[in-house]
Amino acid sequence: MTQMIIAGEWRNAEDGATTEILNPATGEVVDSVPAATESDVLRAIDAAESAFKGWSAIPPARRAEVLYTAAHKLKEREKVLAKLLSQEQGKPMREAILEIRRFIHTIEHYAGLAKTIRGGYVPALDERRYGMIIKRPIGVCGSIVPWNFPLSLLGNKLGPALVAGNTVVVKPAGTTPLTDIQAVSILNEAGLPPGVLNITPGSGRAVGETLVRDSRVRKIGFTGSTPVGKHIMEAAAQTVKRVTLELGGSDPMIVCDDADIEEAVSAASVGRFFNCGQACLAIKRLYVFDTIFDEFVERLLGKILKLKVGNGLEQGVIVGPLHTASQRQEIEDQVADAVQHGAKVLTGGKRPEGGEYAKGNFYLPTLLVNVDEKSKVVTEETFGPVLPIMRVRDLDEGIEKANNSIYGLGSSVWTRDLDRATHAAERLEAGYTWINSPQIIFDELPFGGWKESGVGKEHGSEALDYYMETKSVVVARPE
């Protein structure tokens, strides 16, 4: 069993309860963890509250040194961590290693920002009166992390929170706590004072609700579905907590008639089937100009037929299993609904057959055409390997259809025309637009959704602002 970490110590749940963690490719037990109770979480909040005064008083540059040390230790254990991540999550080893590296980069990115924290000065508000604008950490933060990218999405919260001087209680996803616990352990080992960073795995009811409702927790950073995000925002209002919410998306990709088709086909394939389609940021609706539609779809189909489906630990596997059985059920329901509305299945649309496949939650990469805009694969977020492809006359129709969604996370457009590219970048209602590029997240740019895709930003230098309070100080001088 792997224990949880509260105030720098390994601990069991108060009542001794545990949860088994299963491998989604084989159904085998990987390990077990404590199922934290409400009183365990309160203990973690106590620890984070006590540690706040000391940690927030340490200069940011010295806080960053701890993160650099941790990044170094993480690099040394990259392979072991990647294997654990593949086992508990199901993703291929290749993608697991990318995720560990992404986590390290993110930690280093925020450590690097430590020396850029600064405020403002207003020389003369009035005669003999000047102003300073100073930044202060918020306090105890709750970080609630999902199962699709358990580690990199943890980094997006820990990095800015710790560098800004906050203390943290982490709630990992119920099914993927193992790599997160190891990462928290490494950060503690790197020199975080006890209580600065705690992790309590357990249910949303016991752990999540306690974090969201406790008045001492001043900020919640959450990545997950839009319905859960709305619930958190509502609950957080009771204590006027700050929230950063990275929620669902249904990213449109528009391919114009002057696009580099080869590159666009490849971006659509990676953008939809990476992590078996289980990403908030993924190509979920593809809009292709009428005149190139048939050629584009034929080339994409050729590519999809070559994707190898299987256990993430096996060589050459590109698409792993879905993370849980209920996740696969949801995808099956969404595809059935599309077919009922007249969609044609070009490939996939079912589970793969045969021996090993029966043990895991596998589903074949699926392409849909003739899709009714009212079907669930268009209006809802599809969190699996399914891609609906729609015809559009021109860019205006593409943008209008792309914007006809409650979501506004990512978006992309493929064209060689500068004016079309500018038009799309300005008018697509989304927190991110990629032009002639796969949807890759950069630490350098702020990331966060518009509309029902979220509140606040992660990455960029902007992320730090969401983990600090601004304070205006007016100083009057004697005559």
Added chain:
Amino acid sequence: MTDAPDDSLVVQEETFGPVLPVFKVKDLDEGIVRANQSRYGLGSSVWTKDLAKARKAADRLQAGNVWINSLHIGYDEMPFGGVKYSGFGREHGPEALEYYLETKGVVIATS
């Protein structure tokens, strides 16, 4: 009024009328601790000629705004807003504009 107990309504709640409880404190540390014992965090002020005391109060008072040797006057030049149960977001200052704009990252790949 003087001698208002810490758990009385004039201390716990916002008083929106001409009532002012006045407390005796031994020193700045006690003053700050008691000032921070509130769910609110909008304005605050400290009066001292001592630089170290002014600096400590500016850092440690849990409020969106601190005035030092000054009346609580709002300036367009300075961001204004509360912490804790007093709110989130800022008005005034160039910061206010940020709360009425969405930020978008745009990545352009060039050949």
